[in-house]
Amino acid sequence: MPELLVCEFMKLKRKKLIPAIVALSVLFPLLVVYVTKSGMSGDMSAAYLQQRFDYSYSLMLSYGLVLLEPCLLGILASLLFFLERDNDTFKNIRVIPVTTTKLVLAKILVLLIYSLIYTLANVLFTVLFTWILGAGTVYELGFKIGLACLFSVGITVASLPVIVCIVYFNKTYLISMLLSFFYAILSWGMLAVVSMNLSLIRIINCFPILCVMNWTSGLLLRHSPQKNLAPEAYAMIPSNPEAFAVLGVTLAVSLFLIFRFYRRWTR
Amino acid sequence: MSQYMIETNDLTKKYGEQSGVFGASLHIKPGRIYGLLGRNGAGKTTIMRMLLGLTAPTSGQIRIFGKPLPGNETRILPHVGSLIESPGFYPNLTGTENLRIFARLRRIKNPEAIREALALVNLPYKDKKLFSQYSLGMKQRLAIALAIMHDPDLLILDEPINGLDPIGIAEVRDFIRKLCRERGKTIMISSHILSEIALLADDIGIIDHGRLLEEESLEKLERKNSRYIYLEVSEPERAGNLLAERLALPAADYEADGENGLHIYNMQVQIQDILPVLVQNGLSVSCAKICEDTLEDYFKKVTGGEGIA
Numbered sequence: 001m002p003e004l005l006v007c008e009f010m011k012l013k014r015k016k017l018i019p020a021i022v023a024l025s026v027l028f029p030l031l032v033v034y035v036t037k038s039g040m041s042g043d044m045s046a047a048y049l050q051q052r053f054d055y056s057y058s059l060m061l062s063y064g065l066v067l068l069e070p071c072l073l074g075i076l077a078s079l080l081f082f083l084e085r086d087n088d089t090f091k092n093i094r095v096i097p098v099t100t101t102k103l104v105l106a107k108i109l110v111l112l113i114y115s116l117i118y119t120l121a122n123v124l125f126t127v128l129f130t131w132i133l134g135a136g137t138v139y140e141l142g143f144k145i146g147l148a149c150l151f152s153v154g155i156t157v158a159s160l161p162v163i164v165c166i167v168y169f170n171k172t173y174l175i176s177m178l179l180s181f182f183y184a185i186l187s188w189g190m191l192a193v194v195s196m197n198l199s200l201i202r203i204i205n206c207f208p209i210l211c212v213m214n215w216t217s218g219l220l221l222r223h224s225p226q227k228n229l230a231p232e233a234y235a236m237i238p239s240n241p242e243a244f245a246v247l248g249v250t251l252a253v254s255l256f257l258i259f260r261f262y263r264r265w266t267r
Numbered sequence: 268m269s270q271y272m273i274e275t276n277d278l279t280k281k282y283g284e285q286s287g288v289f290g291a292s293l294h295i296k297p298g299r300i301y302g303l304l305g306r307n308g309a310g311k312t313t314i315m316r317m318l319l320g321l322t323a324p325t326s327g328q329i330r331i332f333g334k335p336l337p338g339n340e341t342r343i344l345p346h347v348g349s350l351i352e353s354p355g356f357y358p359n360l361t362g363t364e365n366l367r368i369f370a371r372l373r374r375i376k377n378p379e380a381i382r383e384a385l386a387l388v389n390l391p392y393k394d395k396k397l398f399s400q401y402s403l404g405m406k407q408r409l410a411i412a413l414a415i416m417h418d419p420d421l422l423i424l425d426e427p428i429n430g431l432d433p434i435g436i437a438e439v440r441d442f443i444r445k446l447c448r449e450r451g452k453t454i455m456i457s458s459h460i461l462s463e464i465a466l467l468a469d470d471i472g473i474i475d476h477g478r479l480l481e482e483e484s485l486e487k488l489e490r491k492n493s494r495y496i497y498l499e500v501s502e503p504e505r506a507g508n509l510l511a512e513r514l515a516l517p518a519a520d521y522e523a524d525g526e527n528g529l530h531i532y533n534m535q536v537q538i539q540d541i542l543p544v545l546v547q548n549g550l551s552v553s554c555a556k557i558c559e560d561t562l563e564d565y566f567k568k569v570t571g572g573e574g575i576a
Binding site: 003004006007010011013014015083087088089090091092093094095096097098 | 369
């Protein structure tokens with residue numbers, strides 16, 4: 001498996017998408033920190049400055065990861081999963097022999113690694129720009145990096161349903177990209193629907209991406225409780241068993257379907 | 268150890284109602300070059316894909332190195348090199364980078380394996396040219412390098428000379444011959460070009476419309492296709508025995524063909540010597556002629572007149 005994983009990275013050499021992802025992980029934190037800086041008052045107290053950093057951090061998580069990362073992972077997944085189809089290399093891999101299961105697992109691990117790298121780059125550049133622009137005080141960095149990594153793993157698992165669709169439809173990169181955007185927007189759309197109809201609050205966590213977001217928000221709140229949140233905000237947070245159940249089912253069903261569909265069209 | 272490197276029994280692949288491969292029983296001996304000859308779409312690639320586990324047969328058995336292929340892929344396939352259909356590589360990588368990926372996946376220990384494989388097919392090592400910029404001939408050479416990089420005992424090459432220029436064809440031909448003669452590799456190649464198979468193969472299988480029509484050594488086929496005397500005679504078996512006795516004809520020099528045909532391959536014997544022997548022994552001869560078939564004529568006959576594309 002390690003060899004397979006290294007080879008999946010080697011296949012991506014000279015692909016223009018990778019520098020684009022790196023650029024996005026630099027530019028997005030810059031935008032987030034700039035927004036934070038623009039909204040700053042003259043208050044120079046330590047609590048206020050820490051709060052501003054928290055604001056940048058949570059903006060980075062909610063937009064950079066919840067909204068952008070499923071799209072990026074979808075695009076990267078289409079690149080990875082269509083490599084063998086587009087270049088007719090599957091026959092070379094099968095005669096080694098490498099099984100479809102191992103190949104698919106390697107591709108999903110590559111997605112996870114890219115997701116972690118993207119997340120870490122986002123956190124580090126948010127910290128760097130906060131420091132350079134003086135948009136708050138960086139604190140509890142270890143916890144924040146750890147939480148972001150957990151968030152990243154969760155978002156990768158939560159993005160698997162869109163990869164199922166990409167593999168199932170087996171179409172062009174453009175359609176895969178649109179599917180990924182639709183999936184990310186759908187989750188945000190659900191959040192908007194729930195905010196208008198609070199009776200739907202219990203079903204919101206059935207959406208894997210929102211479940212990850214709400215669960216990690218809960219972790220963040222437990223670590224640094226903020227008293228000014230509405231009670232509905234707490235009602236949205238799933239318990240640990242609930243979050244693990246949703247993500248576990250998403251992971252199991254998605255992997256089963258990806259293996260099944262990939263095997264079918266590579267035969 | 269089995270007598271055959273590859274042995275198939277009644278190998279069949281059906282694509283719905285469409286044609287595929289029907290009941291092919293191949294026998295490929297170790298250390299020989301086996302040429303699978305057939306028109307485009309005859310089923311050559313389907314057979315090769317089944318031998319490599321890329322396509323599941325509808326029925327029939329495959330044994331490679333004496334072991335059944337299903338369930339033994341991890342033991343068999345690492346010792347097989349293959350080139351199936353068009354060369355498949357990653358266009359954003361150079362030839363060397365492409366081979367490096369597959370060398371890693373194959374866990375090739377020899378650090379010189381890639382350089383040696385590229386040298387054998389006359390491609391530069393660590394060249395900066397991307398695969399997408401390769402000519403068709405270069406792509407084909409790279410695919411051959413991939414097939415031989417891990418020093419396999421058995422090579423399965425589907426139309427290996429496709430896209431090569433005449434010099435490249437000659438080089439690949441020499442190289443395949445060398446691999447077999449000097450390094451004892453068993454090689455199965457497919458082609459729709461009769462002359463190519465005739466120049467390379469020791470044994471030939473003729474396939475048409477998914478059916479393996481004949482499997483013979485080149486030597487025997489050539490004898491069938493050189494000049495011979497054809498007799499249409501009552502009781503051809505008896506006629507053959509009589510000629511053997513009276514004209515001292517070795518058994519290998521004649522062969523009964525169907526109900527009335529008799530082929531005499533020894534052209535030292537004259538028709539005017541043959542006819543009295545047969546007539547005096549009460550056999551009726553309705554036709555006697557000298558035939559001069561080319562290999563192509565023979566294939567036309569075997570494939571029902573359509574010949575080779």
